[in-house]
Amino acid sequence: MGPWNNLWLFTKKSITGIIIGVTISDRYLTFVSVRGDSMHPTFTASPTTFPGSLKGDLALAERFCLDKYRFSNGDVILFKCPSDHKQIFVKRLIALPGDWIQVPESSEILRIPEGHCWVEGDNAACSWDSRSFGPIPLGLVRGRVTHVVWPPWRMSQVERKIPEGRISSY
């Protein structure tokens, strides 16, 4: 009876831990591993092979911003990819609803519609972002990245950065 009892206790505790962990990860804070080079040098991607995948950046994302969907220009956000809902992207939010943005590489000026936002990666050369798929609905946003927590020599707060002269709020 002894080992089964212990096993049952262990199962109960681990289920409780999982439920609490899922709740905290859904509502408050979560960790996200950055893959892909589109946000270099803010995040360094992990190589896809093991054990290289342990060397990539691990970032902390907060979900408090999803309560009122209030973001600032220059925040780094997590969002579901508009063409594949199972993938999560990390990019920088450049323009909010109502802003006018100058699309790079063309001289057109676009107004961000209500409820949408414009996202771009810091590494413009290899980033698949709003320049390809247009403004994304804010409902796809899943969190805001605030800190890099791993590796220890790259631990820092993620700063807000706005590209010069490309957006206007009028």
Place this chain on the structure above:
Amino acid sequence: MSLGSRAAAVFGGAARRAAAIPWRGIVSDSLSRAFLVAKTLCAVHVVNAHLCGVAFVLGPSMLPTMNLTGDVVAVDRITARWGSVAVGDVVLLLSPENPRKTVAKRIMGLEGDAVTYLVDPAKGDESKTAVVPKGHVWVQGDNIYASRDSRQFGPVPYGLIQGRIFCRVKRTPFESIISGHQKVLDLSVKRRSSVESSFCQFASISAIYKHVCWYNCCYLTITAGRTDRPCFCNESCFDMKFL
């Protein structure tokens, strides 16, 4: 007794009584109860967000499937997360125009489908065709006269879908939401002069002050004698049913 010694006696007595209260027991008891409450709330959140949730849906855009004054519905989260939502399902999704608003609409086309829709049925028969891009869906409300849907804001990314509505809670045992392309086609608005009996099955509006046009040409609600929009049936709507 002097004042000082009386005060000392009172304080000494209070200190003894305070020391006799089992503080450790009370603190550990209340902490364990608070932890139990927290665990219950976490379990409720996990079930609501990942398995099956409950929502309250109101508004005219899904008449006659949903009540104007509101319906309590059960929302299945697993189907949406798995990506196996089909055409004809009623889904709950975040509005692309306001992420703080959740709307219920019916899926009319998945990625790759070519959807033909009436642009503005109140103003004529003009219809357009659109191809739904990868990763998007085309949603429309059942009441196309009073619904802001993909005809206005275009196809929506699949990632906005929060769940599939599969059940409506009524005072009588559960009745399942009409799901399926065939019934949806019956409800699409075409100007006709004959009464469609298929309409009778779907009307579920229970408030007695609402009238709904029983001809299958318009899904108006005339609230307390005031017409929201003119009905343009070929027959006159004196057959408005009192529900």
